[in-house]
Amino acid sequence: MYCPDCGKYNEEKARFCRFCGACLEENTGEQFTKQGTVSQEPEEQNAQDYQNMQAGQEQQSNGYEDNGPVKKKGKKIWIILAAVLIIAAAAAAVVFLWILPQQREKNYKAHISDGNRYLEEMDYEKAEDSYLAAIEIEPKEPEPYLRLADIYEAQNEPEKVVEILKQGTENTDSPEIQEKYDLYTYVQDVLIPEEGQVKEGEYTCEYINQTMGSSVWTSTDPVHSEKGILTSRIRDFDNDGKEELLVLSMNNEARVEDYTLTDQNEVILRMYEYRDGEVVLSDEMTALSPVFGVGDSESSGIFLHEYDGQIYICGSLRQDSYVIADGIKFYSFVSVYNGESFEKQAGTDEAVIGSEFSGEEQDAQEMADFLDEIGLSGEAEQIRDSWLRCFEFTDDVEMLMLITGENDLDTYPSDYWDTLDTDLLGEVTLTLRLTWNDAQSEEADQKPEEDGNEADENQDVQAAASQAQDVYDNLLDSGEYNNYISEWLTSPESYTILDINQDQIPELMVHSADDGTGWSNTLLFAYDSEAQEAKMVQDIYHYMDIRYSAKYKAIVYSDVRSSLMYGGSGFFVLDGTELTQAFSVGWDNTSYANAVNEIDENHYFIFQGDTRTEITEVQNDEYFDELSDIEKTPL
Secondary structure (H helix, E strand, O other): OEOOOOOOEOOOOOOEOOOOOOEOOOOOOOOOOOOOOOOOOHHHHHHHHHHHHHHHHHHHHOOEEOOEEOOHHHHHHHHHHHHHHHHHHHHHHHHHHHHHHHHHHHHHHHHHHHHHHHHHOOOHHHHHHHHHHHHHHOOOOOHHHHHHHHHHHHOOOHHHHHHHHHHHHHHOOOHHHHHHHHHHHHHHHHHHHHHOEOOOEEEEEOEEEEEEOOEEEEEEOOOOOOOEEEEEEEEOOOOOOOOEEEEEEEEEEEOOOOOOOOOEEEEEEEEEEEEOOEEEEEEEEEEEEEEOOOOOEEEEEEEEEEEOOEEEEEEEEEEEEOOOOOEEEEEEEEEEEOOOOEEEEEEOOOOEEEOOOHHHHHHHHHHHHHHHHOOOHHHHHHHHHHOOOOOOOOOOOEEEEEEEEEEOOOOOOOOHHHHOOHHHHOOEEEEEEOOOOHHHHHHHHOHHHHHHHHHHHHHHHHHHHHHHHHHHHHHHHHOHHHHHOOOOOOOEEEEEEEOOOOOOOOEEEEEEOOOOOOEEEEEEEEEEOOOOEEEEEEEEEEEEEEEEEOOOOEEEEEOOOOOOOEEEEEEEEEEOOEEEEEEEEEEEOHHHHHHHOOOOOOOEEEEEOOEEEEEOHHHHHHHHHOOEEOOOEEO
């Protein structure tokens, strides 16, 4: 039947319209068309119904109902498309959420790997960039914070160490970072406020005269301005899985040597551990003393060296004296931390002082063998060659501190011995270094150019030395020296070529034979590089042979015959083409004999100009023990 409201066809027995839901009347034989007025017989109605049904199906197949387009099928298509899109989006989200963490982890590990490689190569700038990039990706991972702390420690930048560890404690739950943060802030928050902090840089030391009783001696006046914390490092020094804090500090009020009248500097090592939630001192030792202003030149340093899982704490001092004395002082140590205390593995038992070290050969060999075993082959080789058990800091190690410097004099201060005026001795310029960063690396890169300039200077000196040798050969071959021997008692019989002032350009001495009374003559010639000729410096009339002091760069002889009352020798230095007496050493009993009318025991003195200072017999002997005989070649 047709719905009286919408006019659409429904089944005969339907009670409600399937299209609009209207109630349908009972089938009484009178039906409604969609216009609602035509009545037909049942047979006719059935036929008409069939035709209308066919027509309705055809219209629906064309996409139209009687009253307009059919929309139901289009709605289904859009629903299907929406469902497909939702499913695709969900699948993409699943894939994205699965892939993104993997890509982030891959990028994080790549930055960590790069940072570790750069850190091993000590390319701190690139390593820092890599670890910072890793933190951007995974801020909750502790490793990059710890590695950045290592970098800043190596560069001695404690403020940056504290800052990065602070970030680590805020962003992670790492107990390792917290412990390291507590250890490191201990230096900044506790030690430095209590003890002060030493600053790296350039310092100068002057010379001073010190007097004890009737004795006067000259020495450098050490740096007095610096005290407190030098630097620190955090490592697992005892391989127990927990890190310790190594601190280097300087005490500038030490009296290391009994005879000194001024405060000196010493470097102290301390080891701190984290126990029961607090930082405690485990052990300390005096590492280097005295330093920072001792001798005419100095090289003192401390470094870490890791080999086969063990961290070695190594250091040494070397001080050379060549202005007012001649000798070397050195001391060294190689130690490990055993969990309770510092344990010495190699080095010297005490400071070694001298100018000749053949007696050190065996000990030097043993130390060199040990250094080879722990991978310090460069230091081992130079110790074998020099017999000096101290470091030159040439191997690839982690330097903690280094003091270097020397006297700034260009020529030997021969006038000093006449006046004892310490202003004539110049100054010692020292550099204290506590950091090794890119700027200093660039400075090191420029050194080859400086070395090149030094090489040019060495070539000039070598050329002058060769020219001097040629001039001396001509003088000897021609017999020109005979122009200066008119007052000699005996004829020339030998000569010596010797670099007296150690400027690499030698001098010439022509010697007569002994006249039978112990007296001889020696002509001294020096090379004048500007005139390119030999200048006769002095005709020396001396008693017994001339000897040489490498320590004082002097020829040593006596111009008086020694007696029971007086004896001694003068130390003469060469200044250009002039020979001057620096000082003389000997004994003088005349004043004592005149006082008591008899000869007293020997009293020894050093004479410097008009100044006479009494010394001990041992000190007197030390001046002469190092002298060497002059080798003579027959004419």
